[in-house]
Amino acid sequence: MGQSSSASSPVPGVRQASESEAARWDQRYRDGSDGWELGQPAPPLAMFLRRHPLAPQREGKVLVPGCGRGHEAALLAELGYSVVGLDFSGEAVREARRWYGPDRPQLRWLQADLFDAAALAAAGLGKGSLDGVVEHTCFCAIDPRQRAAYRATVLRLLKPGGWLLGLFLCHSREGGPPYGSDPEELARQWRQTGLVPELWEPAQGSVAQRSDEWLGLWRKSLQSPSPHQLEDAPCSAP
Numbered sequence: 001m002g003q004s005s006s007a008s009s010p011v012p013g014v015r016q017a018s019e020s021e022a023a024r025w026d027q028r029y030r031d032g033s034d035g036w037e038l039g040q041p042a043p044p045l046a047m048f049l050r051r052h053p054l055a056p057q058r059e060g061k062v063l064v065p066g067c068g069r070g071h072e073a074a075l076l077a078e079l080g081y082s083v084v085g086l087d088f089s090g091e092a093v094r095e096a097r098r099w100y101g102p103d104r105p106q107l108r109w110l111q112a113d114l115f116d117a118a119a120l121a122a123a124g125l126g127k128g129s130l131d132g133v134v135e136h137t138c139f140c141a142i143d144p145r146q147r148a149a150y151r152a153t154v155l156r157l158l159k160p161g162g163w164l165l166g167l168f169l170c171h172s173r174e175g176g177p178p179y180g181s182d183p184e185e186l187a188r189q190w191r192q193t194g195l196v197p198e199l200w201e202p203a204q205g206s207v208a209q210r211s212d213e214w215l216g217l218w219r220k221s222l223q224s225p226s227p228h229q230l231e232d233a234p235c236s237a238p
């Protein structure tokens with residue numbers, strides 16, 4: 001870990017192919033074209049983590065991919081998890097540090113591309129290294145062609161019995177970001193990836209403009225997924 005949060009120079013962990021994409025996100029942060037910004041953790045996730053009987057035990061290492069300004073990562077750290085907030089935008093990581101402070105044992109910020117397995121491993125995020133992943137508006141921000149790689153990355157990083165908690169935008173509007181999802185298809189794909197659903201329902205308490213959010217909790221089974229479960233989930237991004 002410990003990459004610089006400089007937005008102007010390429011950093012290890014941000015693959016060349018994704019540098020232009022990261023630069024586009026940097027620009028959105030600089031311009032304030034950040035329509036996704038809530039200024040707080042997403043209420044359905046916060047409510048679930050604080051009160052729901054299915055909320056995962058408050059321990060272990062959790063990754064927040066595409067953490068942006070870090071609201072969910074900071075909440076998780078406050079609740080007792082050991083958290084890595086990851087984003088390939090240097091501006092996002094800088095903003096997260098500005099909002100929530102520098103790295104400390106319970107909360108680390110990492111500038112890296114989620115799909116760069118080598119950079120993740122170098123930062124201690126190797127195969128089976130995580131107890132949990134919390135998804136909020138990263139899945140809908142990536143190109144839908146990268147979704148299989150996203151699922152494969154989550155599966156690889158979770159230890160057996162590890163969990164994925166996610167708030168997913170399930171709209172059917174053309175284009176993006178944010179790219180929409182069909183709730184049934186999304187659930188089918190996570191199952192096919194080898195994660196077992198514990199909860200999948202329309203989210204409670206979403207902010208007004210996000211009435212199409214669904215909340216899900218999945219667990220990686222204690223056995224390895226069979227090869228057919230991974231058919232649509234290549235191990236790295238194209």
Ligand SMILES: C[S@@+](CC[C@H](N)C(=O)[O-])C[C@H]1O[C@@H](n2cnc3c(N)ncnc32)[C@H](O)[C@@H]1O
Binds near residue numbers: 066086136
């Ligand atoms: C719509 S913003 C959401 C930020 C934050 N999750 C929130 O809800 O406020 C999407 C974030 O994902 C990051 N991102 C997109 N693709 C990524 C990738 N391949 N690796 C790491 N971060 C990525 C962007 O830089 C951006 O900060």
